Amino acid sequence: MQSLLTTRILAVLVGALASVCFVGCQVELDRTGQYFRCETQRDCSSGYECVSVDGQLACVPSGEVDGLLDASQDATTDAADTSTPTDTGDTDTSDAQPSDVGQPDADSGDDVSTPDGGCTPCEAGCSADLRQKIVCADTDGDGCEEPRAIECDGTRYCDTITNECEFCGNQACNLNDEPSCTPAGIGEYSTFIRSCVQQDDGCGELVLEECVDGVCVADTSPYCAVHECNQDQCSPSLAAILRCQTDSLTGQRKLVTGQQCSPNQRCQSTNAGPACVCQHQCSPGQERCNGDTYQTCVTGADGCHIWQSDTTCQGSSHNATFGCSNGVQKCVNGPTDACLKPIVEQCPNGQTCTQTGPGSYLCQ
Structure with missing residues (x-):
């Protein structure tokens, strides 16, 4: 041949x-x-x-x-199998024929020689990007097969099962396309990441990853941003109302501080949503002695009922007078004997409160 x-x-x-x-x-x-x-x-x-x-x-x-x-x-292989095997186990040099029956005869015609161990094994298959099929051939005539790459042209890719270039068709996506967020409707945000994934047949298949309870953020590499909230809620300390707002750039819903409650309020959930609710300390008209300080229940600027202290009678003697205000202002017994509370003793008709001496006031 x-x-x-x-x-x-x-x-x-x-x-x-x-x-x-x-x-x-x-x-x-x-x-x-x-x-x-x-x-x-x-x-x-x-x-x-x-x-x-x-x-x-x-x-x-x-x-x-x-x-x-x-x-x-x-x-x-046949040409190489022409040498007469020697009997390395027979020390009798007078024998003309080999003594080991396990060795093949030179003229037997059977090709039982082993391949040269110097050849590097060649594996056919596909390139890493599946754009080439790898075949094995002795291209340089040295008796060893070397890998050779054959380009898969156009929209053909190397099938990892058959190791052949196969046509993907018009339905295959472009593997060079970068992942992106799927288009969303007007006023809406995308909830899917669209990617072209390479399959075993080398073709690109469109894959959609759904952002569960989140949106697709088109950053350097698209990712799913999970919503932080679905509605307004109270802060962990109950000192403020947190509003659930949509980020205008990413579409992610985030919690931001809305209303800060006053020191006399706490955030509570209501049928209308979270609200700052007064923690009333007392009921209007109540009075008490707090130690030697007289206190009355008043309504604060935030609408909450709180205790307000009146220190005008602190340190004053019982029934001592300390001024005029449409009558004589005096300190009398409070709710208990522990404190004194201020009162105004109205002057009779025809009389007015006048100061008669240091710390002394009378109706005259």
């Missing part, structure tokens, strides 16, 4: 075509079994592969590569 193919190659190269076709002219006459010499894959046209045949590189139709490689390997 080697001499026949060599003759065919040489005949074509030195024949009439030699004047018009050189290496790389991309002409292959596979119909007659003649293959043109090549140096690299570039010298072969589409549908042909530059492989070693009988020790020479030639452009071979892709469908015939496996058959030629198998035939070449068998021929190489």
